[in-house]
Amino acid sequence: MIKVLEVKNITKIYKIYKSNFDRLKEIFTKKIYHKEFISNNNISFDLYEGETLGIIGVNGAGKSTILKIIAGVTEPTSGEIIRHGRVTALLELGTGFNEQLSGYENIFLNGTLIGMTQKECKEKAQDIIDFSELGSYIDEPILTYSSGMKMRLAFSIAIYSQPQIFIVDEALSVGDAHFGAKCTKALREKKKQNMSIIYVSHDLNSLKLLCDRVILLNQGSVENEGDPEVVINNYNFLISKLNDADEKISMKDDCKNSFGTFDVEIIKVNIIGEDSNSNVISSGEEATIEIEIKSNKDISNMTVGIMIRDKFAQDIFGTNTYYHNLNIDLKANTYYTCSYKMALNIGIGKYSITAALHSSDTHLKDCSHWLDNATNFEVAGIVGEHFVGLCNLHPKISCTEVVQ
Numbered sequence: 001m002i003k004v005l006e007v008k009n010i011t012k013i014y015k016i017y018k019s020n021f022d023r024l025k026e027i028f029t030k031k032i033y034h035k036e037f038i039s040n041n042n043i044s045f046d047l048y049e050g051e052t053l054g055i056i057g058v059n060g061a062g063k064s065t066i067l068k069i070i071a072g073v074t075e076p077t078s079g080e081i082i083r084h085g086r087v088t089a090l091l092e093l094g095t096g097f098n099e100q101l102s103g104y105e106n107i108f109l110n111g112t113l114i115g116m117t118q119k120e121c122k123e124k125a126q127d128i129i130d131f132s133e134l135g136s137y138i139d140e141p142i143l144t145y146s147s148g149m150k151m152r153l154a155f156s157i158a159i160y161s162q163p164q165i166f167i168v169d170e171a172l173s174v175g176d177a178h179f180g181a182k183c184t185k186a187l188r189e190k191k192k193q194n195m196s197i198i199y200v201s202h203d204l205n206s207l208k209l210l211c212d213r214v215i216l217l218n219q220g221s222v223e224n225e226g227d228p229e230v231v232i233n234n235y236n237f238l239i240s241k242l243n244d245a246d247e248k249i250s251m252k253d254d255c256k257n258s259f260g261t262f263d264v265e266i267i268k269v270n271i272i273g274e275d276s277n278s279n280v281i282s283s284g285e286e287a288t289i290e291i292e293i294k295s296n297k298d299i300s301n302m303t304v305g306i307m308i309r310d311k312f313a314q315d316i317f318g319t320n321t322y323y324h325n326l327n328i329d330l331k332a333n334t335y336y337t338c339s340y341k342m343a344l345n346i347g348i349g350k351y352s353i354t355a356a357l358h359s360s361d362t363h364l365k366d367c368s369h370w371l372d373n374a375t376n377f378e379v380a381g382i383v384g385e386h387f388v389g390l391c392n393l394h395p396k397i398s399c400t401e402v403v404q
């Protein structure tokens with residue numbers, strides 16, 4: 001594997017002053033008037049050719065700062081970045097644009113800023129305009145653009161600058177669904193041509209879809225690194241812990257797919273098709289998901305939730321008893337079975353079921369037990385009319401003659 005980027009022991013310390021006056025006093029009196037804040041603490045990782053690396057973490061974890069350091073926008077306090085190729089970064093929207101100039105003129109300004117020659121800009125201008133779908137707006141000044149339009153232009157210039165390393169910070173969340181899907185497709189094509197990508201997002205599904213590896217940052221340090229699904233589960237655990245004022249949440253036997261307070265526990269999760277009598281079920285067949293739970297204390301208003309995920313760990317369908325206004329009160333030292341009965345109108349493929357016990361709507365608050373990949377099942381064959389894709393929406397189709 002060829003390394004395209006080496007991030008070596010990067011630390012970034014910001015000096016926080018109470019006022020600008022304190023900043024001035026420090027210069028002239030040589031006394032310390034600031035506090036130090038460590039934004040990135042001794043971060044090291046490598047990026048390889050053709051690899052997509054995701055970075056996640058709660059607000060303030062240090063994601064944007066490390067990207068700015070890699071892009072060369074901010075200097076680290078210590079450590080070293082070794083780049084083996086052109087780095088293009090989509091960081092804060094609007095950086096590198098002159099608001100007074102037209103979109104067309106900004107292709108040349110922004111393009112040269114990110115390392116393209118004037119000749120390259122000229123050659124690529126039409127492709128950039130076409131990809132951005134800005135049409136005649138390209139001749140209007142940038143100050144008339146919406147943030148979505150700025151993102152379209154910035155992404156189009158960046159992707160046509162042929163970077164070896166492409167850094168994207170949340171930018172894809174700005175545009176509409178159509179352009180977001182187009183950007184994702186373009187990134188995947190570039191990845192096939194060996195472009196390396198560093199991608200920061202709070203959209204966990206898109207991270208699972210795009211990334212080969214994910215790094216979890218926590219308070220400026222690397223908390224975990226590796227397989228996207230494992231690291232994202234670890235991130236969810238971290239969020240639950242942040243919401244857990246009484247510090248009761250723990251991981252079960254250090255098992256990364258199971259955590260909670262264990263006031264109530266998931267004992268077993270099972271799925272069975274009504275006709276197949278097994279966990280190989282036809283699309284459209286009635287199936288029952290059973291969650292066996294044990295309550296270790298008296299609890300009222302417990303929520304029991306499920307999430308069905310496909311083989312790429314993408315969320316396919318999730319719901320819970322809270323959304324269905326079902327009140328569940330549990331007695332101590334008692335076993336219960338919660339059943340979800342439904343027609344499995346999902347596409348052919350392999351799936352997993354995750355189950356969770358918590359209060360209110362999400363397991364990220366007051367989580368009693370969250371069990372990832374509790375069981376698996378397969379959808380093979382279809383009951384009724386054929387379809388392709390993730391789900392069967394059972395359309396009522398008609399075709400009528402239009403009288404002209």
Ligand SMILES: Nc1ncnc2c1ncn2[C@@H]1O[C@H](COP(=O)(O)OP(=O)(O)OP(=O)(O)O)[C@@H](O)[C@H]1O
Pocket residue numbers: 014015016037038039057058059060061062063064065066
């Ligand atoms: N110029 C600065 N001066 C002082 N502190 C800063 C500066 N820039 C960032 N910080 C601090 O460094 C920490 C990390 O910030 P950063 O923007 O990298 O976090 P993040 O993980 O990208 O957060 P978010 O998800 O909210 O974008 C934060 O606590 C932030 O307040």
